[in-house]
Amino acid sequence: MMLCKPAGGHMDDQVRLSLDEAWALSVAILEQHGFSSAHAAAIARSVVAAQRDECHSHGLYRLLDCVRTVRHGGVDPCAIPEVIDQASGVVRVDARGGSSLLAFETGRKHLIDKARANGVAVLAVNNAFHFSALWPEVESLAEQGLVALAMTPSHAYVAPAGGQSPLLGTNPIAFAWPRPEGLPFTFDFATSVVARGEVELHRRAGKRLPEGWALDGEGHPTTDPAAALAGALLPFGGHKGSALSIMIELLAGPLIGDRLGHQTRPADGSGEGAPQHGEFILAMDPHAFLGADAETHLRQAEALFEGVIAQGARLPSQRRHAARKRSQTEGVTIPSELYEELVHLKDSDGA
Template sequence: MSDTVTLPLGDALSLCETAATRLGASAELARSIAEAAVRAEAEGQPAVGLAHYIDYLDSLRDGRIDGRAEPAITRPAPALILSDARGGAAHPGFDRAFDDLVATARNFGLALFVQKNAYTCGALGQFAARLAEAGLVGLAATNGPALIAGSGGTKPVYCTNPLAFAAPVEDGPPLLIDQSSSATAFVNIRQAAREGRPIPEGWAVDAEGSPTTDPNEAMKGALLAFGGVRGANIALMVEVLAAGLSGANWSLDAHSISEGSENPGSGLFVLAIAPALLDPDFSRRLAAQLDRLSADYGVHIPGPAKARARQAAERDGMTVSRPIYERIAGASR
């Protein structure tokens, strides 16, 4: 028997939806989290794809995600959209507000979506990329349970606190930058522990604050920010945007995504900007600039590789490990 399974994207989506529904998710929530996980997997991000989807299924079963939660969406001001996920997943509130967010940005030049009381959102880049696919510039930030040390400290005080940015490119896939404030994502530490292999130096410290290459000790200690003080400062900035503005839990107060029955109560910040109102030629100029950077200066442009991977997966299906497939398939039966 092969160690992998190749699935058409439609089959993967149905499998994930069914599994979530069987564990108590509403049709809306099941569709929303399944689409996000399958897209991440198809774009070559397995750590936040179907492997991470198992965390969603476990959390539905254990109560960390309220599968029947209805996001409450309000408009505090004409260009502001506030969502309370009410203990559900991060995606349904954004999905419900997406068309309104796009229309508001096109009308006012910019619009802001913020959300509180949600489970963590997985691949953050999708939130910004969807706006770029609609012709907008997107900036997204999110937090979750404390995992990385702050500047000068050795105890976890911030989540990996990623920041994502996307912009539309004429006749091509969006520019998409999606990176955590930590030297690596927590899921990579966890995967190394499962596989029994060491992690590189500079990724984490143990519970005593000493550098470690043992992923099990790293999970008892703290991840390190990329670039030292600069990365830690970005993590703090993300914390203020995602948790401070929305009223979500600070990372220090957020509950675990893998233990207990409490929702982490994380926050999400998504800013949408209409570039055509500032420069009608924006997407063409950006395309020309990115071509110049790539062709003449050898600069790697983030975004196109994910688009190519998704196109290949749409054509050929996507290959996932059999253990991950069996976990999701088992939940769907």
């Protein structure tokens, strides 16, 4: 589900970094390229968390995107997010063209307070450059005892079911549920068959795509990653996944006063429209729903997780959480080629 698996390459082509080293390298690269220390820290938290959980496509690899984007003027590296108290159940944060991550961190406390007070609340992030996984955000809310759901559109990379050309974003949806013991139950997936980052990793590795992932520029099925990147990904699960993807566009777009996927362009300067868009985060407080019975019902939920595992199936977050445990003692590994690119970026002047 998440790309929490080896990115390819043998271990002897890999570089191992401690989490502290990964953090220091990330912050240094971001600050070198003009990000304020607040933005650099928010971005580094996200990419190091993804690398730690072996979600390679949202890990340190994404620093290349961040630098490319700031070079193309697609993100304001020093934007100061503005909080708008929109309604008793709604807080908006205008990212003002900066990264969604600092905007989320700025709005998070307000969202938590509103969810606790009302039972349910929404954080709407607007005008943000968005490149990150959503699970660190929903997981951070579940660690505060809340149930959380997040969605964001991306640029028009996906054809609707039955269509031929890109219209929808890859439109990820993430969910987290607090567990009485241990890490939250969390999932995060693109509503395309795969995340676009996975197609990019195939292209970088010179590998064909499995069938059923993508259409080429003429709307015909393709297994060529370059043709897929020039054509359209397909939604997961046919018409059902396509419907969900449309819902995500609507909630994280017009409902919060922001753009649809096809009204944005990638931050690399290609296409039409602005690169920034919105993110929709819903949080609910089980204690506001259930009062003193909340603990009893949260324990009931454990029966479902146990039932999944008992029949040999896997919980969505299991592999990621196992990777986290491993990384906390052993550090993370990234391909040497990527490491060299990153070190070069750390020392380059951004030209």
